[in-house]
Amino acid sequence: MITTDKLSKHFGSLEVLKDINLEINRGEVVTILGPSGSGKSTLLRCMNGLEELTSGTMSVCGFTVSSQQDKREKRNRIRDIRLHSGMVFQQFNLYPHKTALQNVIEALLMVKKTPKDEAVKRGEALLKRVGLIDKKDVYPSRLSGGQQQRVAIARALAMEPEVMFFDEPTSALDPELVDEVLSVMKELAQEGMTMVIVTHEMNFAREVADRIVFMADGKIVEENVPDRFFTDPMTERAKKFLKIRS
Numbered sequence: 001m002i003t004t005d006k007l008s009k010h011f012g013s014l015e016v017l018k019d020i021n022l023e024i025n026r027g028e029v030v031t032i033l034g035p036s037g038s039g040k041s042t043l044l045r046c047m048n049g050l051e052e053l054t055s056g057t058m059s060v061c062g063f064t065v066s067s068q069q070d071k072r073e074k075r076n077r078i079r080d081i082r083l084h085s086g087m088v089f090q091q092f093n094l095y096p097h098k099t100a101l102q103n104v105i106e107a108l109l110m111v112k113k114t115p116k117d118e119a120v121k122r123g124e125a126l127l128k129r130v131g132l133i134d135k136k137d138v139y140p141s142r143l144s145g146g147q148q149q150r151v152a153i154a155r156a157l158a159m160e161p162e163v164m165f166f167d168e169p170t171s172a173l174d175p176e177l178v179d180e181v182l183s184v185m186k187e188l189a190q191e192g193m194t195m196v197i198v199t200h201e202m203n204f205a206r207e208v209a210d211r212i213v214f215m216a217d218g219k220i221v222e223e224n225v226p227d228r229f230f231t232d233p234m235t236e237r238a239k240k241f242l243k244i245r246s
Helices: 042-045 073-082 100-110 116-129 145-157 175-190 204-209 226-231 234-246
Strands: 001-009 014-024 029-033 055-060 063-066 086-087 163-167 194-198 211-216 219-222
Touching: 001 042, 014 042, 014 219, 029 042, 029 204, 042 055, 042 163, 063 073, 073 086, 073 194, 086 145, 100 116, 100 145, 116 145, 145 175, 175 194, 175 204, 204 226, 211 226, 211 234, 219 226, 219 234
Parallel strands: 029 194, 029 211, 086 163, 163 194
Antiparallel strands: 001 014, 001 055, 055 063, 211 219
């Protein structure tokens, strides 16, 4: 489903990702943990094509992007990846002048050219799925942060992605709103959605993930199943990280 081979990313002289080798299987839920500045979000953005690889290769949903490709081929493959994946960000990025339903169906209408009645039917089903059908005609400014993030998840699901990327989806939320977003993500995991999640929610990672990928200093330091990672981490760097967060 997703593989990276010696993936590296530089911003000028700053090396943010260093030879990342990772494989994620279809239906797997992988949580990426690590201290701030470890490269977690940058790795996710590379996988989704939002950041260009400096070197190396990645394959997502069968589409391969390499630093050796010419610009046109790379652009086409990134477009393919985005059509087959969904991304949920820290900030909700909803259109403020569109209702919840209009936000969800925008890409169906503009990208997939789905007939409006069909798009509305799918959009309403997705809002019902995330518990917001009663808010379909409400504008983002009238929604709580948790509600806005659930609309953002519904919007990503509208394109019927094969994989979902989540970049700290609860970090901008008040603590009492976190659970309503995590519950939607748990349901997706139970339904078999392939998910790659950058998060600081340790309990959520332990409960939902099939595998923990721990990063530090732009490298993957450790990979393990949640129970083993949280109770008996293999590396001193992971032990230090968990001790600080306990």
